[in-house]
Structures are given as C-alpha cells and as structure tokens.
Amino acid sequence: MFGIVLLALLVVVVLFAISAYNRLVSLKNQVANAWKQIDVQLKRRHDLIPNLINTVKGAMNFEKQTLESVVAARNQAIAASNTGNVAATAQAETVLTGALSRLLAVVEAYPDLKATSNVSQLQEELTATENKIGFARQLYNDTATQYNTAQQTFPTMLFAGMAGAAPATLWEITDEGERAVPNVDLSLGTPTR
Amino acid sequence: MSAAGNLFAQQEANRKASRRLIAGFILFVAWLGFGGDIIWYLATRNSPDGGGVHVFPVAGLLMTVVALGMAWAGYRFGPTMLMSAARAREIETPSTDEERRLVNVVEEMCVASGVRRPRIWIVPDDAPNAFATGVKPVDAHIAVTEGALATLNRDELQAVVAHEMGHIANYDVRLMTLLTALVGMVAVIHNVGFRMGRIGGRGRSRSKDSGGGILVVVLLVLWVISWILAPLITRLMVMKVGRSREFLADAMSAQYTRNPGALADALVKIGGSNVKPRAIPKSSAQLCIADPYHSKWDDREGRVANLMATHPPLRERVKRLREMAYQDQGMLDNLQSPLSMSEA
Numbered sequence: 001m002f003g004i005v006l007l008a009l010l011v012v013v014v015l016f017a018i019s020a021y022n023r024l025v026s027l028k029n030q031v032a033n034a035w036k037q038i039d040v041q042l043k044r045r046h047d048l049i050p051n052l053i054n055t056v057k058g059a060m061n062f063e064k065q066t067l068e069s070v071v072a073a074r075n076q077a078i079a080a081s082n083t084g085n086v087a088a089t090a091q092a093e094t095v096l097t098g099a100l101s102r103l104l105a106v107v108e109a110y111p112d113l114k115a116t117s118n119v120s121q122l123q124e125e126l127t128a129t130e131n132k133i134g135f136a137r138q139l140y141n142d143t144a145t146q147y148n149t150a151q152q153t154f155p156t157m158l159f160a161g162m163a164g165a166a167p168a169t170l171w172e173i174t175d176e177g178e179r180a181v182p183n184v185d186l187s188l189g190t191p192t193r
Numbered sequence: 194m195s196a197a198g199n200l201f202a203q204q205e206a207n208r209k210a211s212r213r214l215i216a217g218f219i220l221f222v223a224w225l226g227f228g229g230d231i232i233w234y235l236a237t238r239n240s241p242d243g244g245g246v247h248v249f250p251v252a253g254l255l256m257t258v259v260a261l262g263m264a265w266a267g268y269r270f271g272p273t274m275l276m277s278a279a280r281a282r283e284i285e286t287p288s289t290d291e292e293r294r295l296v297n298v299v300e301e302m303c304v305a306s307g308v309r310r311p312r313i314w315i316v317p318d319d320a321p322n323a324f325a326t327g328v329k330p331v332d333a334h335i336a337v338t339e340g341a342l343a344t345l346n347r348d349e350l351q352a353v354v355a356h357e358m359g360h361i362a363n364y365d366v367r368l369m370t371l372l373t374a375l376v377g378m379v380a381v382i383h384n385v386g387f388r389m390g391r392i393g394g395r396g397r398s399r400s401k402d403s404g405g406g407i408l409v410v411v412l413l414v415l416w417v418i419s420w421i422l423a424p425l426i427t428r429l430m431v432m433k434v435g436r437s438r439e440f441l442a443d444a445m446s447a448q449y450t451r452n453p454g455a456l457a458d459a460l461v462k463i464g465g466s467n468v469k470p471r472a473i474p475k476s477s478a479q480l481c482i483a484d485p486y487h488s489k490w491d492d493r494e495g496r497v498a499n500l501m502a503t504h505p506p507l508r509e510r511v512k513r514l515r516e517m518a519y520q521d522q523g524m525l526d527n528l529q530s531p532l533s534m535s536e537a
Contacts, residue, residue: 041304
C-alpha cells in the first residue's frame with residue numbers, strides 16, 4: 001500500500017517537472033519569436049519610406065530639410081540594423097520615428113497634398129506600420145515578462161537552470177526625448193493677467 | 194497598481210469563472226449519460242436474472258458518440274456556412290481606403306496578439322457589428338459589417354477587431370462549437386427519448402423488485418428530473434459560458450490595444466445604433482461583439498433577460514472597460530502616439 005502511494009507521488013512529481021520544463025522552453029521560444037517580429041516590422045518601415053518620399057517630394061520642394069532628415073535617419077537605421085547591435089538599432093529607430101512624425105505633421109499642413117489618394121494611402125500604411133512596431137514591442141515585453149515571472153516564481157523556478165532559462169531584457173525607451181512627456185502649451189499667446 | 198495589473202487580474206478572474214462553468218456543464222452532461230448507466234447497474238446488480246447485466250455504459254458512450262459527431266460537423270462546416278449565410282465577401286487585396294484600413298487594423302492586432310492573420314470578410318449590413326469564427330487560430334475568420342466600417346473610427350475599429358482576436362486566441366469559437374454540439378445532442382436525445390417513452394410507457398410492466406433500495410429510487414428520480422429539465426439547463430449554461438467569454442475577450446482587447454476606452458466607445462456606438470441587422474443570421478448572434486438583435490442597449494437588464502442573453506449587458510461591459518481605463522478618458526487619449534490619432 002505504502003509503495004503504491006509513493007509511486008503515485010513520484011509519478012505526479014515527474015509529470016509536474018515535465019510540464020514546468022516544457023512551459024519554460026515554450027516561453028523562451030515565444031520570447032525569441034516576439035523579438036524577431038519587431039525586426040520584421042522595422043524592415044517594413046524601411047521599405048515603405050522611399051515610396052513616401054517619392055510621392056510627396058514634388059509637392060514639397062520647399063520642405064527639403066524635413067525630407068532629407070527622414071532619408072538620413074532611414075539610412076542610419078538600416079546601417080545600425082545591419083550591425084546587429086540592439087542598442088544602436090533602438091537608438092537609430094527612435095530618431096527615425098521622430099523624423100517621420102515631423103514629416104506627417106508637415107503633410108497635414110498641405111490640404112492639397114493630403115487630398116491625393118496616394119498620400120492618404122501612404123499615410124494609412126505608415127500609421128499601420130508605426131502601430132505594428134509599437135504592438136510588436138508590446139508583445140515582446142509581455143512575453144518576456146511572462147518568461148521572467150516563470151523563472152522567478154515557485155515551482156517553475158526549480159527547473160529554470162535545467163531548461164537553460166535566462167532573464168530576458170525588456171525593450172526600453174532609450175531616448176530621453178521619447179520618454180519625456182509631451183509639452184502641451186495651452187496658453188493663447190500673451191497671458192491675460 | 195498599474196492598468197495592466199488590473200487588466201490581467203480581470204482576465205484571470207474571467208478564466209477561472211469560465212473554467213468552473215465548463216467543468217459544471219461537462220459534469221452535468223456526464224450525469225445525464227453515465228448517471229443512467231450507474232443507476233441501471235445499481236438497480237440490476239442484485240436481481241436474480243443475470244446480475245449486473247449492464248456493466249458496460251451503453252447510454253454514456255452512445256451520447257459521447259452523438260456529441261462527437263455533432264462537434265465534428267460544427268468544426269467541418271460551421272465557419273464556411275456562417276460566412277455564406279451572412280453573404281460576406283472576403284477581402285483578398287484591399288481596393289478602397291476603408292478596406293485597406295480594415296486589413297491594416299487586423300494585421301496590427303495580429304502583431305499585438307501573436308496570432309496568425311485570419312481571413313478578413315466584410316458583411317453587407319448597415320448595422321455596426323463584427324464577429325469571428327473558425328475553430329483554430331490557424332484557420333480563423335474575422336468579419337466586420339459595412340456599418341461598423343462607416344461608424345467606428347480607427348481606434349474603435351481596432352478595439353473591436355482586438356476583441357474578436359481575443360476570441361480566436363482563447364479558442365472561444367471552438368469551445369462554443371463544442372458546447373453547442375453538447376446542447377444539440379441533449380436536445381435530440383431528449384426529444385427521441387420522450388417520444389419513445391410516451392409510446393412504450395403504457396405497455397411496459399413495472400418489475401416489482403428493482404432490488405437497489407432507496408438510493409436507486411432517489412437517484413432515478415433525480416436523473417429523470419434532470420432529463421426533463423436538461424434542454425433548458427444546458428442551454429442556460431452555454432449562455433452563461435458565452436457571457437463569461439465576452440468579458441474575457443473584452444479584457445483581451447484591452448491587453449492588445451492598451452486602450453480599453455476605445456472598446457467602450459465602440460460598444461456604446463454599436464449598442465446605440467438603431468439600424469436593424471439584415472445579413473447576420475440570428476443563430477450566430479452569440480458570435481458577434483454585441484447582440485445585434487438588442488433593440489436598445491439599456492432595456493434588457495432584468496434577471497430573466499440576463500439568463501437568456503447571448504451577451505452580458507452592454508452597460509456592465511462598458512463599466513468594466515472604463516474601470517480598466519481608470520475612467521480617465523482624457524488622459525488616455527493624450528497618451529496615444531500622434532500617429533495613431535490620424536484618422537481616414
């Protein structure tokens with residue numbers, strides 16, 4: 001009788017260990033996949049920019065500086081992603097995000113330009129890509145948090161070493177400018193005092 | 194502490210409630226089938242003519258087979274039948290700005306949820322609504338009505354699509370297909386059984402010594418009562434599971450978009466719409482984001498109405514979403530990136 005109970009207990013423990021181990025490995029792969037998704041979206045953004053520039057170029061000759069800064073930022077981002085350095089990539093992408101949002105703000109100021117369907121399409125594409133980059137980061141951070149939590153909580157923590165689990169780094173905003181709260185100025189010119 | 198914490202806590206609570214309901218449902222159906230076998234076994238165990246004739250659980254296994262058959266049919270034909278019933282057209286390559294926006298929004302939510310891109314359909318219906326179908330995430334479908342594309346802004350459309358992606362990621366459609374099959378099985382056997390009972394009941398002579406004693410009699414009475422009420426009870430339980438999954442999908446939408454306020458706004462718009470749906474079949478109301486046959490969004494909150502509803506009251510859903518957003522709509526809108534504010 002005692003033997004049977006002991007055996008049953010052993011079986012339960014082994015099953016438990018297997019499921020904990022598998023959960024850790026599956027989470028680890030999910031984290032790696034989520035990281036790749038960010039890459040995919042960044043690449044898509046790089047491919048989209050020449051299109052955008054070609055469309056708006058003719059109508060915005062006098063906004064050359066804005067366009068050039070976008071092109072420069074794109075080239076830098078591509079160069080950074082080719083090196084494979086994560087911190088440098090994040091830095092360059094942040095610059096590109098800033099340049100793009102300035103360009104979109106400028107486009108808003110040209111109603112004629114906005115009215116052409118090509119530009120509105122591109123604007124939609126760009127909005128979608130920017131959102132996807134954001135959501136890809138969000139997914140990565142969520143998955144990485146789950147993975148890290150599993151490694152730190154009982155009982156999965158007991159098998160972290162066996163599953164070769166190491167804490168995953170969350171994607172953080174590196175640029176101070178992006179982290180800063182937007183400064184909203186609500187004053188109407190001269191203060192009425 | 195954080196909005197996300199509140200959100201994941203809600204998800205966990207919803208999952209727990211849903212698991213309990215499903216377990217209860219399965220136990221009830223098992224009692225209907227295998228319970229009968231046990232009673233028969235107990236009753237015939239001590240009878241002189243062949244003790245324990247009924248060791249093999251015939252009734253339970255028969256019900257299992259019928260249920261499996263119905264579930265298989267639901268798996269196999271459900272999604273395609275639904276899409277053709279709703280006269281939906283699939284978007285393969287988007288041709289208008291509206292279609293492109295929908296495709297982009299769906300793809301964004303795929304990135305956010307990590308689910309594979311579902312097939313996208315537009316339903317020619319002016320009533321704003323959306324539904325998802327497909328029994329597994331690799332073969333899923335999302336359908337949005339023309340009314341939804343026209344009335345919802347980009348953020349709201351995104352929240353609605355995220356709710357449907359939540360259903361897909363949770364395997365809700367599979368679950369509901371399975372539970373609906375169980376309900377159908379119970380209904381079929383109930384009908385057949387009672388018809389046979391009426392014909393055969395008169396001729397049958399009651400054997401005096403069932404030989405099981407008081408326990409068997411009590412069990413038998415309980416079992417018969419269960420069968421009499423079974424169609425109603427199973428239906429109510431499925432409704433309840435469906436409603437708990439709606440809350441879960443709302444919370445999933447908030448997880449994907451981090452913008453629960455947008456879903457609340459969308460629900461208010463959908464619920465406040467007076468347009469009567471034409472294309473969405475009544476039988477698939479439970480798959481929609483909100484019951485399309487609700488005439489007004491705040492007049493069906495009685496206790497009885499709640500029991501039979503396919504969806505939780507919109508007011509309650511909106512309230513929970515606003516809680517996730519800490520009611521502070523203004524602050525939430527300011528936190529949006531400037532890019533996501535641009536609307537077509």
